[in-house]
Amino acid sequence: MLLGVVFDNPETLQKIVLILNTILLIGALLVYEFAFAHASKTKKKRFKLLYPILFVMVGILGYAAYKQGGA
Amino acid sequence: MHRRARGAAIPAGTTGRFFTGFLSNPFAADRWIHLKAEAIEHKQCIAAALTIIGSLLGAQMLLLSLPAVGAAANALSLVLLVGLTLRRDKLRSMFVAASVVPMAVFAALALPQHSNAAQAAVLYGTLAALALAYRRMLPTAKSRKKKTKPNYLFAVPAMLATGAVLGTVSYAIVGDYQSLGAMSLPFAAGMLAGFAVIEEFYFRGVLQRYVRQDVGPTLSVAVAVAAFTALTLPAGNIGLTAVAFITSTTLSVAYRLQTNLILTTVTNVTAKLTLLACIALVA
Numbered sequence: 367m368l369l370g371v372v373f374d375n376p377e378t379l380q381k382i383v384l385i386l387n388t389i390l391l392i393g394a395l396l397v398y399e400f401a402f403a404h405a406s407k408t409k410k411k412r413f414k415l416l417y418p419i420l421f422v423m424v425g426i427l428g429y430a431a432y433k434q435g436g437a
Numbered sequence: 438m439h440r441r442a443r444g445a446a447i448p449a450g451t452t453g454r455f456f457t458g459f460l461s462n463p464f465a466a467d468r469w470i471h472l473k474a475e476a477i478e479h480k481q482c483i484a485a486a487l488t489i490i491g492s493l494l495g496a497q498m499l500l501l502s503l504p505a506v507g508a509a510a511n512a513l514s515l516v517l518l519v520g521l522t523l524r525r526d527k528l529r530s531m532f533v534a535a536s537v538v539p540m541a542v543f544a545a546l547a548l549p550q551h552s553n554a555a556q557a558a559v560l561y562g563t564l565a566a567l568a569l570a571y572r573r574m575l576p577t578a579k580s581r582k583k584k585t586k587p588n589y590l591f592a593v594p595a596m597l598a599t600g601a602v603l604g605t606v607s608y609a610i611v612g613d614y615q616s617l618g619a620m621s622l623p624f625a626a627g628m629l630a631g632f633a634v635i636e637e638f639y640f641r642g643v644l645q646r647y648v649r650q651d652v653g654p655t656l657s658v659a660v661a662v663a664a665f666t667a668l669t670l671p672a673g674n675i676g677l678t679a680v681a682f683i684t685s686t687t688l689s690v691a692y693r694l695q696t697n698l699i700l701t702t703v704t705n706v707t708a709k710l711t712l713l714a715c716i717a718l719v720a
Contacts, residue, residue: 374671375545375546375549375550375556376503376504377549378505379504379505379508379546380546380547380548380549382505382508382509383508383547384547386508386509386512386543386601387543387547389512390512390515390516393516397523401523412522412523412526412529413523414574415522415529415533415575416519416522416523416533418566418567418570418571418574419515419519419536419537419540419567422540422544422567423540423543424565425544426514426543426544426547426548427664428549429547429548430622432628433549
């Protein structure tokens with residue numbers, strides 16, 4: 367990546383991405399509840415691999431909520 | 438019916454290998470099954486690598502032509518790679534390492550930015566954070582080969598020269614479109630050097646490393662090159678994509694041959710600083 371534009375992200379696109387982010391987070395919670403919540407420890411370990419990604423998604427959601435409150 | 442004469446040459450290729458196995462091994466059936474399983478596993482590895490390449494390139498291409506659909510495609514790509522991480526035990530390291538790219542694009546798209554530098558900082562910050570996390574979390578297979586220390590006295594000047602050539606080629610291709618804008622030269626130099634370190638840490642140190650561990654060295658080069666090139670697609674500049682392709686191919690091949698992150702980082706930093714120096718000198 368050099369000094370130019372990475373990609374355009376107008377406000378409409380930001381809103382779409384934030385909605386998608388929320389949907390993905392809800393999806394992740396449902397997957398955990400139905401497939402991993404009552405599973406063995408070994409199986410639960412697999413889900414732990416997704417923690418960093420989920421952490422970033424929660425961060426995006428938190429930032430969006432903060433912006434919404436500030437506006 | 439045609440019969441092979443005793444002592445005649447065994448036909449070359451896979452059939453020949455199976456045939457040799459049958460002739461020399463008393464447990465021919467076991468050997469046949471083993472070779473067949475190996476062939477199936479090889480096909481699965483190629484399919485897995487192609488899935489990663491296709492999902493990353495497709496999502497970024499759509500982001501250029503249809504931004505809203507592209508954002509959804511990025512989400513789908515993330516879901517696909519994460520789903521495969523949970524489903525495929527043997528290949529989970531490479532799938533989860535590849536899912537960092539759509540996640541970083543997602544973060545850069547979701548947050549409002551007021552300048553190109555801020556946008557790139559969000560993208561690279563996410564890449565760095567996730568790369569650090571996965572480098573720590575994912576298991577690393579110990580190589581049976583004895584590690585030989587590269588001869589830095591020869592390797593570092595060679596890498597510096599390669600970086601300078603890459604930087605000059607980059608300037609020749611995209612120099613006209615690049616400008617410092619409101620940025621000061623030291624800030625731009627620090628930013629580009631930082632980006633180069635993060636690129637090497639993620640694309641070579643995490644993505645290529647785990648793909649190589651799971652499916653082999655040649656496919657790992659293809660995946661690393663495709664992932665890096667995909668990130669430049671939404672900018673809609675064919676020159677930038679060409680520069681990304683040339684740079685990442687050179688660095689990935691160098692990493693495949695040497696498996697040394699220091700050498701590729703030196704090359705990438707030199708390439709970026711040479712390009713910046715060319716821009717500053719001409720402006």
